[in-house]
Amino acid sequence: MANAPRHPGARRAAVHLLDRILGEGRMLSDLLAAGALDALDPAERARAQRLAADTLRGLERADRVLKRHLRKTPQLHVMNVLRLATVELCTGGDAHGVVNEAVTLIAGHKRLSAMKGLVNAVLRKVASDGPAAWDRLRVPHLPKWLRAPLVAAYDAPTVARMEAAHFAGAPTDLTARDDADAVAAATGGGALLPTGSIRLREPGQISALPGYATGAWWVQDAAAALPARILAAQPGEAVLDLCAAPGGKTMQLAAAGAEVTALDLSETRMKRVQENLARTGLAATCLTGDALEHQGGPYDAILLDAPCSATGTIRRHPDLPHARDGAGIAELIALQAAMLDHALTLLKPGGRLMFCTCSLLPDEGECQIEEALARHPGLSVDAGALALPGIEQSWRTEEGGLRLRPDLWAEQGGMDGFYMALLRS
Numbered sequence: 331m332a333n334a335p336r337h338p339g340a341r342r343a344a345v346h347l348l349d350r351i352l353g354e355g356r357m358l359s360d361l362l363a364a365g366a367l368d369a370l371d372p373a374e375r376a377r378a379q380r381l382a383a384d385t386l387r388g389l390e391r392a393d394r395v396l397k398r399h400l401r402k403t404p405q406l407h408v409m410n411v412l413r414l415a416t417v418e419l420c421t422g423g424d425a426h427g428v429v430n431e432a433v434t435l436i437a438g439h440k441r442l443s444a445m446k447g448l449v450n451a452v453l454r455k456v457a458s459d460g461p462a463a464w465d466r467l468r469v470p471h472l473p474k475w476l477r478a479p480l481v482a483a484y485d486a487p488t489v490a491r492m493e494a495a496h497f498a499g500a501p502t503d504l505t506a507r508d509d510a511d512a513v514a515a516a517t518g519g520g521a522l523l524p525t526g527s528i529r530l531r532e533p534g535q536i537s538a539l540p541g542y543a544t545g546a547w548w549v550q551d552a553a554a555a556l557p558a559r560i561l562a563a564q565p566g567e568a569v570l571d572l573c574a575a576p577g578g579k580t581m582q583l584a585a586a587g588a589e590v591t592a593l594d595l596s597e598t599r600m601k602r603v604q605e606n607l608a609r610t611g612l613a614a615t616c617l618t619g620d621a622l623e624h625q626g627g628p629y630d631a632i633l634l635d636a637p638c639s640a641t642g643t644i645r646r647h648p649d650l651p652h653a654r655d656g657a658g659i660a661e662l663i664a665l666q667a668a669m670l671d672h673a674l675t676l677l678k679p680g681g682r683l684m685f686c687t688c689s690l691l692p693d694e695g696e697c698q699i700e701e702a703l704a705r706h707p708g709l710s711v712d713a714g715a716l717a718l719p720g721i722e723q724s725w726r727t728e729e730g731g732l733r734l735r736p737d738l739w740a741e742q743g744g745m746d747g748f749y750m751a752l753l754r755s
């Protein structure tokens with residue numbers, strides 16, 4: 331049928347996600363875990379997620395394009411329909427189909443159907459002048475709660491480069507269970523990165539890629555793969571993964587041949603570790619519990635991937651700057667320090683502790699290590715452990731850790747923001 335809506339389910343679901351993220355401060359990952367897209371088939375689900383993510387990345391530009399055509403800001407749901415359509419129209423979407431579907435979405439809404447005329451009129455204007463305006467607008471800025479501490483920690487040009495990386499989104503990286511060259515070859519066109527991860531530019535459906543069913547690899551950002559590589563677990567070593575779920579690092583440790591104990595507070599997330607281990611044919615002892623109360627060991631090595639602001643993952647979680655407001659970071663910083671102190675009590679004398687966070691904030695990285703060194707005489711940082719293929723000198727920090735940012739490796743597609751340091755007791 332001519333002019334029929336092509337993706338009504340995906341667009342409706344994407345707007346629903348935007349309503350919850352922007353209206354209620356919910357995180358996309360929580361909404362997905364709660365089944366927000368379960369009614370859709372896998373292709374529509376992926377499309378809804380992509381539409382919501384694209385809209386969140388381009389939100390500032392979409393609002394500026396729309397502002398020219400709106401006398402006042404309409405109700406959030408209408409605004410989100412307009413935002414989603416604006417991003418599509420300004421990034422090559424078919425004007426006729428996009429406008430029609432936006433109007434259909436509003437027309438089908440009990441209380442808001444009277445707004446369909448406005449939606450139609452505004453989007454016709456956006457279709458005509460939006461695409462040219464889009465590219466002239468600045469790359470969307472981070473909100474103040476995050477931009478201010480980042481500019482203070484780095485500098486404005488660096489933060490602008492990070493914002494460009496957030497706007498560009500992230501490629502998909504894989505970690506091979508055994509042979510990275512073989513995985514790169516099997517996945518067709520996968521590039522082997524200097525640090526050993528495999529980078530896919532256009533992965534398509536992940537579970538349909540060669541090697542998924544046999545567990546030859548798992549999805550893990552190149553930056554997130556480094557803490558376990560630096561910890562360098564040896565066959566037979568007793569290694570504790572203290573905040574393990576969903577298990578990317580647990581699998582690296584198990585693949586290295588270590589006797590791994592994986593612990594996480596969340597039972598639901600721990601199930602994902604077990605599923606991941608089952609798919610990859612790797613083994614670990616899985617425990618659900620509070621890291622602060624764990625009393626096992628002593629261990630040869632511990633990996634502490636502590637809960638944090640997750641501000642290093644914005645390329646892949648563009649909802650984070652909008653859903654969060656910076657509240658709770660002080661509590662996370664205190665929790666990270668308490669976890670680090672407790673982890674040290676579980677180590678064998680001379681054992682290794684990898685502390686890492688997927689945060690861009692030095693308070694959750696460099697400062698944690700400086701403060702831990704001050705609290706624990708005899709504790710040292712093993713900067714020598716960072717001498718691995720692909721790790722660049724300029725990523726190293728004064729106290730002996732590694733600071734990774736989304737704007738590094740810009741030509742290769744960036745990497746997640748991360749901090750890591752290897753401590754020796």
Ligand SMILES: C[S@@+](CC[C@H](N)C(=O)[O-])C[C@H]1O[C@@H](n2cnc3c(N)ncnc32)[C@H](O)[C@@H]1O
Nearest residue numbers: 573574575576577578579594595596620621635
């Ligand atoms: C950054 S994620 C870990 C990612 C994981 N290491 C990986 O590579 O897949 C942090 C984890 O800490 C867990 N967590 C939060 N508080 C905890 C606590 N008190 N004890 C144990 N785990 C906790 C969360 O459930 C979450 O899974």
